[in-house]
Amino acid sequence: MTTKDNTRFFHYDVKRQLISVAFRSLCDEVSHQIRRLLKHHANIDRVFQRGRTIQNILSANGKPPTSMKEGPAGAVYHIQCDCGDSYVGETSRPLPIRIKEHKTSVHKKDSKSALSDHTRTHPDHNIQWNNIKILANNQSDYKIRKLLEAIVIKRNSQQ
Incomplete structure (x- = not known):
């Protein structure tokens, strides 16, 4: 890791014989000298790690990395069409991302x-995007999401 003042860190792990040492990065020659001294006198392999920089934090397009998720993941949801038909789905990912995929489709x-198949078959129908019901949220267990989805589909088909 590198700090604002360009200090580098090593990491020490007893099991793997790595050592964490902070030093100011001066040049490749100094890095080579430190590596050689540590290896020769202490039998320690040197590993340099690059610290967090703005370039690391932001992706090439200037947006935060995709690991910064939009809201909680794992949901069962219900989307209605103005004709009365409905769609029940489940996703392990954040719901806004899945809804965006439906809209794009x-x-x-x-x-x-x-949903796309329905609107292609019935071009005069409109999906009620502003009336999406979240039936279960923050549900990370796949089997529970699938079970909830199946129960809601079964109930809707009986009406």
Whole structure:
């Protein structure tokens, strides 16, 4: 890791015989000298790690990395069409991302979503994007999400 004053750190782990030492990065020659001294006199292999920089934190397009998720993940949801038909789905990912994929699929009129298939078959129908019901949230267990999804689908088909 590198700090503001360009100090570098080593990491020491007893099991793996790594050592964590901070030093100011001067040049490649100094790094080589330190590596040689540590290896020769203490039998320690030197590993330099690059610290966090703005370039590391931001991706090439200037947006935060995708690891910074949009909201909680793992949801079962219900989307209604103005015709009365509905769609029940589940996702392990953040719900806003999955909804965005549904909207894109409907807009492109592809067959990547049952919602898209419905609007292609019935072009005069409109999906009620502003009325999405979250039936379960923060549900990381796949089997529970699938079970909840199946129960809601079964209940909706009986009405």
